Amino acid sequence: xxxxxxxxxxxxxxxxxxxxxxAVDEVSFSVRAGETVALIGESGSGKSVTSQAIMGLxxxxxxxxxxxxxxxxxxxxxxSEKEMRRIRGMKISMIFQDATVSLNPTMKIGKQIVEGLxxxxxxxxxxxxxxxxxxxxxxxxxxxxxxxxxxxxELSGGMKQRALIAMAISxxxxxxxxxxxxxxxxxxxxxxxxxxxxxxxxxxxxxxxLITHDFGLVSEYADRVLVxxxxxxxxxxxxxxxxxxxxxPYTKGLMNSIPRIEDPRVMLQTVRDMAVQEGTFEGRVxxxxxxxxxxxxxxxxxxxxxxxKGHFVRFFTNKxxxxxx
Amino acid sequence: xxxxxxxxxxxxxxxxxxVSLLVASFVYPYFFExxxxxxxxxxxGNLVDVAPFPPSLVPPFGTDVxxxxxxxxxxxxxxxxxxxxFGIAMVRVMLGAVLAVIYHxxxxxxxxxxxxxxxxxxxxxxxxxxxxxxxxxAVKYSQENSGFAEMVATQSLVLILMGVPPLVxxxxxxxxxxxxxxxxxxxLSLGAKNRYVYFKHVLPxxxxxxxxxxxxxxxxxxxxxxxxxxxxxxxxxxxxxxxxDLLSAHEVYVSLTGEWAGLIGSNYEAIYHTPHxxxxxxxxxxxxxxxxxxxxxxxxxxxxxSDRGRGW
Ligand SMILES: Nc1ncnc2c1ncn2[C@@H]1O[C@H](COP(=O)(O)OP(=O)(O)OP(=O)(O)O)[C@@H](O)[C@H]1O
Ligand SMILES: [Mg+2]
Numbered sequence: 022x023x024x025x026x027x028x029x030x031x032x033x034x035x036x037x038x039x040x041x042x043x044a045v046d047e048v049s050f051s052v053r054a055g056e057t058v059a060l061i062g063e064s065g066s067g068k069s070v071t072s073q074a075i076m077g078l079x080x081x082x083x084x085x086x087x088x089x090x091x092x093x094x095x096x097x098x099x100x101s102e103k104e105m106r107r108i109r110g111m112k113i114s115m116i117f118q119d120a121t122v123s124l125n126p127t128m129k130i131g132k133q134i135v136e137g138l139x140x141x142x143x144x145x146x147x148x149x150x151x152x153x154x155x156x157x158x159x160x161x162x163x164x165x166x167x168x169x170x171x172x173x174x175e176l177s178g179g180m181k182q183r184a185l186i187a188m189a190i191s192x193x194x195x196x197x198x199x200x201x202x203x204x205x206x207x208x209x210x211x212x213x214x215x216x217x218x219x220x221x222x223x224x225x226x227x228x229x230x231l232i233t234h235d236f237g238l239v240s241e242y243a244d245r246v247l248v249x250x251x252x253x254x255x256x257x258x259x260x261x262x263x264x265x266x267x268x269x270p271y272t273k274g275l276m277n278s279i280p281r282i283e284d285p286r287v288m289l290q291t292v293r294d295m296a297v298q299e300g301t302f303e304g305r306v307x308x309x310x311x312x313x314x315x316x317x318x319x320x321x322x323x324x325x326x327x328x329x330k331g332h333f334v335r336f337f338t339n340k341x342x343x344x345x346x
Numbered sequence: 347x348x349x350x351x352x353x354x355x356x357x358x359x360x361x362x363x364x365v366s367l368l369v370a371s372f373v374y375p376y377f378f379e380x381x382x383x384x385x386x387x388x389x390x391g392n393l394v395d396v397a398p399f400p401p402s403l404v405p406p407f408g409t410d411v412x413x414x415x416x417x418x419x420x421x422x423x424x425x426x427x428x429x430x431x432f433g434i435a436m437v438r439v440m441l442g443a444v445l446a447v448i449y450h451x452x453x454x455x456x457x458x459x460x461x462x463x464x465x466x467x468x469x470x471x472x473x474x475x476x477x478x479x480x481x482x483x484a485v486k487y488s489q490e491n492s493g494f495a496e497m498v499a500t501q502s503l504v505l506i507l508m509g510v511p512p513l514v515x516x517x518x519x520x521x522x523x524x525x526x527x528x529x530x531x532x533x534l535s536l537g538a539k540n541r542y543v544y545f546k547h548v549l550p551x552x553x554x555x556x557x558x559x560x561x562x563x564x565x566x567x568x569x570x571x572x573x574x575x576x577x578x579x580x581x582x583x584x585x586x587x588x589x590x591d592l593l594s595a596h597e598v599y600v601s602l603t604g605e606w607a608g609l610i611g612s613n614y615e616a617i618y619h620t621p622h623x624x625x626x627x628x629x630x631x632x633x634x635x636x637x638x639x640x641x642x643x644x645x646x647x648x649x650x651x652s653d654r655g656r657g658w
Contacts, residue, residue: 110536
């Protein structure tokens with residue numbers, strides 16, 4: 022299978038008034054054609070920052086401090102803003118979490134979903150209405166011509182999310198990054214939206230990078246899973262391997278308490294405590310970048326190790342023992 | 347801005363007052379002659395009174411110091427006053443918006459310089475700033491006798507430019523708020539150019555805000571004009587007339603357009619003995635500002651409404 026996206030050693034930093042802070046570090050993964058790769062982790066673990074770095078849309082105070090983002094063997098990090106614009110929407114597009122704020126409230130739905138077609142001049146303006154109606158029916162609207170003339174505020178959350186999907190697929194991109202596309206929706210609508218995306222993916226061989234909090238969704242829709250914790254990937258494997266044999270305590274913590282959306286944050290607090298744990302895998306130590314134990318602070322030169330074929334786990338060190346620094 | 351604005355009673359009331367003033371002002375010359383100067387009133391060949399004449403003699407407001415019907419002057423001057431204020435406000439806002447786009451876009455490089463300039467101008471009363479710039483101009487034009495249109499254009503330009511920097515500052519802050527919104531990121535993720543984002547998303551979203559600011563600017567300009575009038579700066583310039591008798595001749599400046607500020611200025615000396623000649627044009631300034639405020643309230647109410655209606 023063709024490798025669509027190949028991220029190698031990505032490092033993203035943010036600078037505030039005084040300090041610079043590392044948000045994402047040593048992140049490496051790939052997405053192949055037609056594959057759904059899930060990126061899962063608690064709030065603040067760096068999932069959105071990773072996707073922004075791929076799109077070249079980091080906030081003004083952020084920068085890519087190292088690594089590569091290759092899309093079909095082209096390193097996006099090196100592209101100019103102008104070249105990057107041709108990638109966005111056209112080759113890689115995004116679906117955002119909250120459709121209420123991701124759609125312009127003052128612009129009609131119909132006009133809005135074909136904006137991408139105008140940017141990339143894929144359609145003459147005259148024909149764009151027909152194309153908008155076609156897109157609206159693809160995402161499951163039965164009355165596209167009514168929806169066309171409505172403002173986002175007149176639609177329900179699930180309908181807005183559909184419109185956002187229509188927008189993201191308008192230029193038939195090869196990779197869609199969906200950043201928690203259903204977190205704002207209730208469970209039944211959530212399933213409809215993800216089924217819609219999954220169905221589209223299967224028909225068009227599009228790749229999906231699915232960012233989520235929720236292991237329940239991962240088991241259902243993903244082919245492979247990346248577990249992210251404090252800006253790093255701590256475990257990566259295909260979905261069957263991971264569910265059969267989760268190794269990292271943080272992954273286990275996430276799995277054992279598959280959130281039912283009520284409040285993922287509460288359960289993630291308890292997961293955090295499990296990340297520092299000793300001797301659960303061949304006597305190795307799992308840990309975040311920095312942790313304290315018995316009054317001593319340790320800095321971890323952690324690394325990803327392949328524990329079985331295609332199954333990578335990050336340990337505190339490559340060695341067995343804990344080193345003092 | 348949307349249709350809801352026409353359901354705001356304050357907006358409509360304000361607009362009706364202003365439009366009536368304007369219409370009256372434009373229509374007036376077709377039905378009446380402009381009032382002529384009448385300095386002396388004779389009865390049976392005897393001099394009985396000297397201008398200004400009281401309201402009892404020339405209803406409803408009496409005359410100005412040259413014996414012209416004050417109401418007629420005010421009505422006639424309304425169009426110049428209001429349209430000049432509107433024009434200046436309009437251009438200020440348009441210029442401010444365009445410059446704000448540029449400023450916001452090159453924010454990091456321009457900010458240190460620009461912020462200082464604005465900060466320092468904010469503390470100077472506009473009337474003084476206007477006087478400093480416009481009085482040399484007034485002298486220059488009265489000496490060279492240059493064209494009326496050129497004079498108006500130059501004066502307007504000064505009044506426009508004076509008001510632009512604070513607007514750039516305000517607008518660019520608004521823009522920063524809008525460009526931080528997620529739907530802008532969403533547009534960018536589709537491959538939009540910055541130019542497109544400004545023209546299709548940012549500026550339209552600010553449209554109702556622009557109308558509001560134009561209305562506020564009209565008020566500011568009206569106030570500024572009335573202040574400048576007191577300082578003998580009239581839009582369109584002034585003719586200098588020697589008034590009084592041979593023994594006590596003195597110069598009087600007469601506004602060439604007849605706008606209200608000029609009316610105030612050229613009658614200003616009357617404030618001591620017949621204050622109503624100054625106070626009545628001032629009252630009309632007040633009426634215009636009051637109506638403008640009604641319009642503003644209407645717009646603001648409507649903004650709140652539409653915000654809620656669209657579920658922002
Ligand atoms: N503009 C920014 N300036 C400074 N720090 C930032 C900025 N954006 C993100 N960060 C930091 O980067 C880290 C990762 O944030 P990110 O938004 O990627 O988290 P996330 O995994 O997407 O979380 P969530 O599930 O809440 O969306 C956080 O610690 C956050 O504080
Ligand atoms: Mg996020």
